[in-house]
Amino acid sequence: MTSILCVPSYLCAVIKFYPPFYKQKSLSLFSFSLTGQSGLGKSTLVNTLFKSKVSRKSCTPNYEEKISKTVHLQSVSHIIEEKGVKMKLTVIDTPGFGDQINNENCWEPIVKYVNEQYEKYLKEELNVNRKRRIPDTRVHCCVYFLPATGHWLRPIDVEFMRRLGKIVSIVPVIAKADTLTLEERLEFKQRIRQDLQANGIRVYPQKEYDEDAEDRILNDKIRENIPFAVVGTDKEHQVNGNKVLGRKTKWGIIEVENVAHCEFALLRDLLIRSHLQDLKDVTHNIHYETYRVKRLNESNANGLALSPLTLENGTLEKSDAESHL
Numbered sequence: 001m002t003s004i005l006c007v008p009s010y011l012c013a014v015i016k017f018y019p020p021f022y023k024q025k026s027l028s029l030f031s032f033s034l035t036g037q038s039g040l041g042k043s044t045l046v047n048t049l050f051k052s053k054v055s056r057k058s059c060t061p062n063y064e065e066k067i068s069k070t071v072h073l074q075s076v077s078h079i080i081e082e083k084g085v086k087m088k089l090t091v092i093d094t095p096g097f098g099d100q101i102n103n104e105n106c107w108e109p110i111v112k113y114v115n116e117q118y119e120k121y122l123k124e125e126l127n128v129n130r131k132r133r134i135p136d137t138r139v140h141c142c143v144y145f146l147p148a149t150g151h152w153l154r155p156i157d158v159e160f161m162r163r164l165g166k167i168v169s170i171v172p173v174i175a176k177a178d179t180l181t182l183e184e185r186l187e188f189k190q191r192i193r194q195d196l197q198a199n200g201i202r203v204y205p206q207k208e209y210d211e212d213a214e215d216r217i218l219n220d221k222i223r224e225n226i227p228f229a230v231v232g233t234d235k236e237h238q239v240n241g242n243k244v245l246g247r248k249t250k251w252g253i254i255e256v257e258n259v260a261h262c263e264f265a266l267l268r269d270l271l272i273r274s275h276l277q278d279l280k281d282v283t284h285n286i287h288y289e290t291y292r293v294k295r296l297n298e299s300n301a302n303g304l305a306l307s308p309l310t311l312e313n314g315t316l317e318k319s320d321a322e323s324h325l
C-alpha cells in the first residue's frame, strides 16, 4: 500500500535541494551488445538477463513482451543494484545477420555503432566546456553468438570477431546450447578455442591485461570455460515449489540459471558482477585510447579540427548522424 505524506510547501524546497545523504553521486553506466546470426536467441537472452536474479529497480516500460525478429538496433536499459551500488545497465540488441544472400560486410553496422560512441565521447572530451562526467554510451563488451553446429568456427564468425575484436572486448557464447549433448558441448568448446587461437582472435579476458597472479588464476578459469554454452528463455516454470527460468521440453525443464544445466549464470556474473569494472577499464584504457590516438593523429595531419570520421567502407560520417541497423 502506498502512503501519502502531507509535507508543508516550505519543506518541499528543503527536500528538493538537500537530497538524502546516502544518495549515490552519479549512476555508473555499463553497456554491452548482443551480436550474431539471426535466430540464435539474442533477444531472448536480453529477457533472460533482466528476468534473472539481478535486483531490478526499474525497467524500460515498452520493451516488447513477445519476442519477434529484431530489425533495428534496440537498446534496453534497467537500473540494477549490486552490493548497494546502483548502475544503469544497457543491453544493445542488434538485428542478426545471415538473411542476405551476400553477407559480405555484415559487421559494418555494429562496427559503425561502436565507433560512433567513441566519437561522441571524444567530442565531449575535446569540448572547451566539457562536462565533469561525460555521458558514457560506449559499448563495454560485445557478446558474440555462435551457432551450436558442433563443428568449427565458420569463416563469417572468424571475420566478424577478428574485426570487432580490434575495437571492443568480445565474449563468444554458444547459442541454444540445449541442442548439444554434454560431450558435444565439451568438444565444440575445445575446437572453438583452438580455432580462435589459430585465427589470432583475441577474446576477453585477454592474458596480457591480467594485472597480477591472482587475476591470472581467476581469468584462467574463465578462459578454460570460454565460449560459455548458454540457453535463453523468457518463461518461468514451477520446479520443486520454486519459480525458475527455464525451457520446458518433453523430457523435463532446462533451468537456465542452474550451472549444472548451462552456463548462462557464468556469463551474467562475468558481465555484471565480477568483471564489470575491468570491462569498463579495458574499454577506456585500451580500445577508446587506440581510437582517440588514431583520431587525434588524423586531425593533426589535417589541421586542428577533428576531421570527419571515416567509416569502414571508406565513406565519410554524416555529422552527428545516428546509426540505424
Ligand SMILES: Nc1nc2c(ncn2[C@@H]2O[C@H](COP(=O)(O)OP(=O)(O)OP(=O)(O)O)[C@@H](O)[C@H]2O)c(=O)[nH]1
Binding pocket: 036, 037, 038, 039, 040, 041, 042, 043, 044, 045, 067, 068, 069, 070, 071, 094, 095, 096, 097, 175, 176, 177, 178, 179, 230, 231, 232, 233, 247
Ligand atoms: N532451443 C532453444 N531455443 C531458443 C533459445 N533461445 C531462443 N530460442 C528460440 O529461438 C527463436 C529465435 O529467438 P530470438 O531471441 O528472436 O533470436 P534473435 O537472435 O534475436 O533473432 P534476430 O532478431 O532475427 O537476430 C525463438 O523461437 C526462441 O524461443 C535457446 O537457448 N534454446
Ligand SMILES: [Mg+2]
Binding pocket: 042, 043, 044, 068, 069, 070, 093, 094, 095, 096
Ligand atoms: Mg532479435
